[in-house]
Amino acid sequence: MDRKTLEFENLTAVNEYGFYCVPTEYMSREVPQVLLKGEVYEPSTLKLFRRLTGSLDIVSGGAFVGDFFPALSAALSADARLHSFEPNPLSYAAAQRTIELNNLTNIALHPVAVGEEPGTLPLQISKTNGQAMGARAKLIESAVEGETVNVEVTTLSDLVPSDRKVGLLHLDIE
Numbered sequence: 001m002d003r004k005t006l007e008f009e010n011l012t013a014v015n016e017y018g019f020y021c022v023p024t025e026y027m028s029r030e031v032p033q034v035l036l037k038g039e040v041y042e043p044s045t046l047k048l049f050r051r052l053t054g055s056l057d058i059v060s061g062g063a064f065v066g067d068f069f070p071a072l073s074a075a076l077s078a079d080a081r082l083h084s085f086e087p088n089p090l091s092y093a094a095a096q097r098t099i100e101l102n103n104l105t106n107i108a109l110h111p112v113a114v115g116e117e118p119g120t121l122p123l124q125i126s127k128t129n130g131q132a133m134g135a136r137a138k139l140i141e142s143a144v145e146g147e148t149v150n151v152e153v154t155t156l157s158d159l160v161p162s163d164r165k166v167g168l169l170h171l172d173i174e
Helices: 030-036 043-052 069-075 089-101
Strands: 010-014 019-023 057-061 082-085 107-110 119-124 148-154 166-171
Touching: 010 030, 010 089, 019 030, 019 089, 043 069, 043 166, 069 082, 069 089, 089 107
Parallel strands: 057 082, 057 166, 082 107
Antiparallel strands: 010 019, 119 148
């Protein structure tokens, strides 16, 4: 599945921080419902992160649809970057479009999972009934019902260049 050309039905949501690409496959999920109402998902968390943000980089992942990107990007100093990852192809494509919708230039988004060591693992992206798992996609080690895709796994130390100084680490992962 080519992540750069992945076509999917989506809506654009907007709130006080920016615009968000919301795949229609994810409409039953909590984050898209909040965003489509014009609200902020986890507003207290975002306010805390924005207060802690400064001249140091942020690592935040899994990205899902990039629902934290506009708020965190705007809070970074000119030289700081947001490093993120999202292994689910649909979520990665949506997060990439969120970056584009907001013209965010200080975010490095990677189509990978993070783990203890580099490699490749299967990621379950849908249930047996075909329902997209969205943010609940999970790395698996054995056969499972539903759709899986192989994803690259990297370490956090390989994800963030060694010359960057990280001040905030936020991992929303399985």
